Amino acid sequence: MTPPDTPQDKPALLQPRRTRQRNWLPSLVWLIPIIAAIVGLTLVAKILVERGPVVTVSFRSAEGLEAGKTKVKYKDVEIGQVQTLKLAADRSHVLVGIQLNQEASGFNAEDTRFWVVRPRIAASGISGLGTLLSGAYIGADAGVSEETKKEFVGLEQPPIVTRDASGRQFVLHTDDLGSLDIGSPIFYRRIKVGQVVAYDLDSDGRGVTLRIFVNAPYDKFVTQASRFWHASGFNMELNASGFKLHTQALSTVVLGGIAFRDRDEDRVSAPAKEGSEYPLVEDESAAMKEPDGVPQTALLYFDQSLRGLQPGATVDFRGVVLGEVKSIGVEYDRERREFRMPVLVQIYPDRLGRRFHEETGEERRSNAQLLRLLVKRGLRAQLRNGNLLTGQLYVAIDFFPKAKPAQIDPEKVPLELPTIPGSLDALQQQLSDIAGKLSKVPFDEIGRDLQTTLKTLNKTLSTAEQTAARINNDIAPEMQAAMKDARKTLNAAERTLSDDAPLQQDIRQTMQELSKAAASIRVLTDYLQQHPESLIRGKQEP
Amino acid sequence: MQKRPDLIVCEECDAVYQRMPLGEREIARCLRCGAELERDTGKRLQHLLPLTVGALILFVIANVFPIVTIELQGLSSQTTLIGAVVALTRDGMSEVALLVLATTLLFPLIQLGVLLYLLLPAARATRPPGFVLLLRLMQAARPWGMIEVFMLGILVALIKLSNMAEVIPGPALWSFGGLTVLLTVVVSFNPRYLWHLWEQQQAEQFGDQGAGA
Amino acid sequence: MSRAHEPVSVTLAEDEDLPVADAASQGVIGCHHCGTVWQGATEHEHCGVCHAPLHVRKIDSLTRTWALLIAACIMYIPANMMPVMVTSTLLDEQRDTILSGVIYFWTSGEWGLALVVFVASFLVPLFKLVALGILVISARRRSRWQRLQRAKLYRLVEAIGRWSMLDVFVVSVLTGLVKIHGFANVHAGIGIAAFGAVVVLTMLASLSFDPRLIWDDAPPISTVNKKQEPA
Numbered sequence: 001m002t003p004p005d006t007p008q009d010k011p012a013l014l015q016p017r018r019t020r021q022r023n024w025l026p027s028l029v030w031l032i033p034i035i036a037a038i039v040g041l042t043l044v045a046k047i048l049v050e051r052g053p054v055v056t057v058s059f060r061s062a063e064g065l066e067a068g069k070t071k072v073k074y075k076d077v078e079i080g081q082v083q084t085l086k087l088a089a090d091r092s093h094v095l096v097g098i099q100l101n102q103e104a105s106g107f108n109a110e111d112t113r114f115w116v117v118r119p120r121i122a123a124s125g126i127s128g129l130g131t132l133l134s135g136a137y138i139g140a141d142a143g144v145s146e147e148t149k150k151e152f153v154g155l156e157q158p159p160i161v162t163r164d165a166s167g168r169q170f171v172l173h174t175d176d177l178g179s180l181d182i183g184s185p186i187f188y189r190r191i192k193v194g195q196v197v198a199y200d201l202d203s204d205g206r207g208v209t210l211r212i213f214v215n216a217p218y219d220k221f222v223t224q225a226s227r228f229w230h231a232s233g234f235n236m237e238l239n240a241s242g243f244k245l246h247t248q249a250l251s252t253v254v255l256g257g258i259a260f261r262d263r264d265e266d267r268v269s270a271p272a273k274e275g276s277e278y279p280l281v282e283d284e285s286a287a288m289k290e291p292d293g294v295p296q297t298a299l300l301y302f303d304q305s306l307r308g309l310q311p312g313a314t315v316d317f318r319g320v321v322l323g324e325v326k327s328i329g330v331e332y333d334r335e336r337r338e339f340r341m342p343v344l345v346q347i348y349p350d351r352l353g354r355r356f357h358e359e360t361g362e363e364r365r366s367n368a369q370l371l372r373l374l375v376k377r378g379l380r381a382q383l384r385n386g387n388l389l390t391g392q393l394y395v396a397i398d399f400f401p402k403a404k405p406a407q408i409d410p411e412k413v414p415l416e417l418p419t420i421p422g423s424l425d426a427l428q429q430q431l432s433d434i435a436g437k438l439s440k441v442p443f444d445e446i447g448r449d450l451q452t453t454l455k456t457l458n459k460t461l462s463t464a465e466q467t468a469a470r471i472n473n474d475i476a477p478e479m480q481a482a483m484k485d486a487r488k489t490l491n492a493a494e495r496t497l498s499d500d501a502p503l504q505q506d507i508r509q510t511m512q513e514l515s516k517a518a519a520s521i522r523v524l525t526d527y528l529q530q531h532p533e534s535l536i537r538g539k540q541e542p
Numbered sequence: 543m544q545k546r547p548d549l550i551v552c553e554e555c556d557a558v559y560q561r562m563p564l565g566e567r568e569i570a571r572c573l574r575c576g577a578e579l580e581r582d583t584g585k586r587l588q589h590l591l592p593l594t595v596g597a598l599i600l601f602v603i604a605n606v607f608p609i610v611t612i613e614l615q616g617l618s619s620q621t622t623l624i625g626a627v628v629a630l631t632r633d634g635m636s637e638v639a640l641l642v643l644a645t646t647l648l649f650p651l652i653q654l655g656v657l658l659y660l661l662l663p664a665a666r667a668t669r670p671p672g673f674v675l676l677l678r679l680m681q682a683a684r685p686w687g688m689i690e691v692f693m694l695g696i697l698v699a700l701i702k703l704s705n706m707a708e709v710i711p712g713p714a715l716w717s718f719g720g721l722t723v724l725l726t727v728v729v730s731f732n733p734r735y736l737w738h739l740w741e742q743q744q745a746e747q748f749g750d751q752g753a754g755a
Numbered sequence: 756m757s758r759a760h761e762p763v764s765v766t767l768a769e770d771e772d773l774p775v776a777d778a779a780s781q782g783v784i785g786c787h788h789c790g791t792v793w794q795g796a797t798e799h800e801h802c803g804v805c806h807a808p809l810h811v812r813k814i815d816s817l818t819r820t821w822a823l824l825i826a827a828c829i830m831y832i833p834a835n836m837m838p839v840m841v842t843s844t845l846l847d848e849q850r851d852t853i854l855s856g857v858i859y860f861w862t863s864g865e866w867g868l869a870l871v872v873f874v875a876s877f878l879v880p881l882f883k884l885v886a887l888g889i890l891v892i893s894a895r896r897r898s899r900w901q902r903l904q905r906a907k908l909y910r911l912v913e914a915i916g917r918w919s920m921l922d923v924f925v926v927s928v929l930t931g932l933v934k935i936h937g938f939a940n941v942h943a944g945i946g947i948a949a950f951g952a953v954v955v956l957t958m959l960a961s962l963s964f965d966p967r968l969i970w971d972d973a974p975p976i977s978t979v980n981k982k983q984e985p986a
Contacts (some may be wrong), residue, residue: 029589029592029593030592032592032593032596032724033592033593033595033596033597033599034596036595036596036599036600036603036720037596037599039603039717040599040600040602040603043607043713135617543793543794543795543796543797543800543803544793544794544795545791545792545794545803545804546783546792546793546794547791547792549783549792550785550792551778551784551785551790551792553785553787553790553966554909554910554967554969555777555906555970556777556778556779556785556967556970557776557777557778557970558776558777558778558781558783558792574970575902575903575906576907577906577910609928609932612932612933614938614939615938617935617938619932619933619934619935620932621928621931621932622931626927626928626930626931626932627927627931628931629930629931629934630927630930630931630943633930633942633943635930635943635948637951638923638926638927638943638947638948638951639927641923641951641955642923642924642927645920646924674805677805678788678805678806678807681788685913685917685958685962686958688917688920691917691918691920691921691924692924694871694918694921694924695921695922695923695924695925695927695928696924696928698868698871698872698921698925699924699928699932701868702860702868702925702929703933705863706939707939734788734789734790737788737789737790737791737804737805738789738804
């Protein structure tokens with residue numbers, strides 16, 4: 001076989017001797033993987049070191065949670081991340097595996113609480129709206145226990161009060177819960193300062209005990225003199241004093257709430273101790289009422305219709321509510337042979353008395369003595385119209401100096417107070433008087449006189465009508481004719497005098513000719529002046 | 543058939559040449575079409591193993607850690623290479639996902655893995671088993687490893703994102719950068735020279751026979 | 756003598772008219788995988804070093820290249836017309852094709868990026884399609900026109916082919932990264948699958964093209980013994 005003839009390739013140098021050199025370069029190159037390895041290990045170590053404990057929290061549902069993405073936050077700081085989501089073996093709940101950061105290692109204390117923050121509407125308001133955009137996250141409340149746990153049961157609702165919230169708890173007693181619930185707000189001067197934490201039916205079933213939590217710094221406004229009342233929804237009052245509508249805040253219309261205030265705001269009272277107990281009453285006015293003292297029962301007899309008077313109606317003294325009507329009845333008085341309406345009222349003379357005493361400074365006398373004195377001065381009970389609209393009546397106690405004198409027997413039980421007929425009665429009397437007067441008026445005679453007058457009037461009117469007709473028929477046409485002539489004359493005059501009337505034009509033409517003539521005469525006279533000889537010789541040709 | 547170690551054939555134009563031994567760092571080129579016939583491997587073979595190891599380590603780092611984290615309005619999102627592939631699959635683009643996976647994970651891994659296996663000192667004594675198949679596999683995978691294009695793709699994506707969100711590079715980004723550099727060096731080594739690796743060693747061990755005329 | 760230490764890849768100008776003997780006429784085949792030259796080998800015989808089958812030329816090179824090229828051309832149309840990326844934000848949904856992405860970069864002042872993406876995702880694939888087309892057609896006609904340039908063209912196509920994958924990777928990274936619920940979400944569009952197909956097909960096409968065909972004047976008259984067909 002002939003070896004193929006090939007041109008040389010380049011660059012054909014003679015072969016150098018190949019020597020095996022021990023060079024250090026390979027070890028330098030090994031630096032590269034070594035550095036890479038170090039970097040990798042550092043990264044891994046960093047991640048491992050930054051890891052905190054791993055906990056498992058069970059929730060009923062994993063809605064909004066995502067493995068590897070959902071964060072765990074405390075006070076909005078990320079303290080961990082959800083790593084795994086698994087269904088529990090019995091499929092009743094979800095096990096969420098959480099990897100906590102190193103700095104959050106305290107969060108596996110035994111009493112730590114976990115819950116899911118999602119958009120939520122609850123008694124305390126709407127929360128978690130930010131999670132609509134950012135996705136749900138898991139909130140945590142650090143525990144203080146020394147013991148640690150690995151498995152937790154998550155709360156289905158965010159806790160009402162986190163451990164770090166400062167404030168104080170108090171206890172309220174009330175008849176019924178109304179529209180309150182856990183989380184219902186507590187208001188002070190219409191600002192939400194706390195919420196209901198728990199409630200329970202009393203063991204004897206006669207009331208409800210509530211536990212409330214008022215946040216710092218508002219908890220210092222809860223004093224020993226504080227009064228609590230239901231601020232639920234709105235209070236509507238329709239009674240003898242009129243129609244009133246009270247609300248605390250719009251949320252209470254839906255959620256119910258409690259408000260409180262010091263009864264006497266002028267006096268500074270000491271802040272209440274934690275756990276102090278208070279009654280919870282119906283509304284603000286009930287809460288702010290002065291203590292009533294001993295009630296006194298009294299009996300009132302009225303001679304008029306009691307329609308519109310109801311038990312519970314107020315007993316009023318010049319606008320001050322003294323008490324209320326307890327019951328109404330009917331009695332037949334055999335001796336006088338008439339019906340009487342006994343009205344049983346309960347009054348609190350202290351309401352009157354204390355003020356009275358403060359003003360006059362007299363010694364405190366017994367109730368009975370007081371009443372006798374007052375009756376002598378004209379104290380009577382009267383039924384008055386509270387509300388014309390509804391016809392409600394109330395009992396007014398007032399001084400009537402012109403009243404018939406009456407006696408009061410302070411020993412009788414129940415005490416009987418003298419009464420005076422109601423103002424409505426007086427009105428009725430007046431009306432009947434007017435009616436009587438009206439009947440006396442001689443309407444018939446008046447009527448007859450009126451008729452005669454009318455007839456005369458009629459005659460006068462017809463005469464006038466005739467006169468008018470004559471004027472129209474006779475005089476009017478002549479006047480018309482006269483007017484027509486006048487108008488013709490005027491028209492003629494107008495035509496003569498108008499601008500383009502022929503007379504005017506003639507006059508104008510004449511004037512023009514006259515002026516032309518004058519002009520030419522002037523020319524002539526000028527010429528004559530210059531050439532007087534032309535008179536004789538005639539005009540010379542130039 | 544008969545081996546002709548004294549000849550070399552141009553791969554691109556089929557011209558036949560006399561094979562000359564090359565000096566250090568010399569390249570033999572075809573006279574007709576300028577294609578590279580052969581080049582002196584020299585020290586590169588020694589460098590190859592540490593570079594491969596380094597590349598593999600960086601490869602692992604680049605895939606375990608997130609490439610980049612973006613933050614928008616307090617929300618953040620991050621991904622790794624595999625995360626991107628998974629996301630593509632979830633969107634229904636499983637073919638594209640497969641393509642990306644192959645070109646950035648599979649083929650580079652095959653290349654690096656086979657090289658490592660073949661170059662490990664323990665395997666130097668004799669040809670390791672499966673040598674032929676593995677080397678053929680590696681040569682087949684060679685044009686399909688596209689990590690450097692991927693690197694550029696990441697950069698373009700980051701610049702596009704930096705307009706609308708805050709971009710925080712992750713450890714994998716730097717790893718990919720280093721990996722690109724290392725891989726470029728490793729891949730530039732034509733594996734065909736490995737075929738003769740053992741022959742050369744055998745020749746050196748047993749005296750000058752056969753290879754290298 | 757010690758010039759061996761200097762890098763010496765000397766490149767004198769190539770001469771395409773240089774009369775060199777090509778392997779086929781000399782009866783030798785170079786192994787495509789390991790480079791060993793064999794004499795007296797038959798087609799399909801396995802290389803003694805690497806066990807790869809020996810071929811004078813790549814089998815059916817032109818046919819395969821042409822088929823792959825046409826497929827790539829077909830896919831090129833949806834790749835550019837369909838959206839490659841769908842960005843859904845809180846307010847709207849934006850569909851991006853390759854060109855609209857370039858325009859976006861351009862109008863937002865990122866000229867460098869616009870250029871990069873334009874070159875890599877639009878020009879390069881187009882260039883590859885055209886170049887391969889030229890190569891196949893000229894090889895089929897055994898043209899002698901600009902052989903050297905064609906050879907260099909082929910080398911260029913091989914070198915830059917992979918870079919047109921750029922947009923695929925950009926879309927993948929964005930799809931994997933921008934998944935912020937409620938704010939922004941990125942999905943890959945159908946266009947990117949077509950685009951990926953274009954890249955793969957053109958790469959396969961260039962791999963199956965045998966550049967030696969550029970230099971063949973006629974189907975290689977091979978002194979290599981063909982395998983005996985069973986009668």
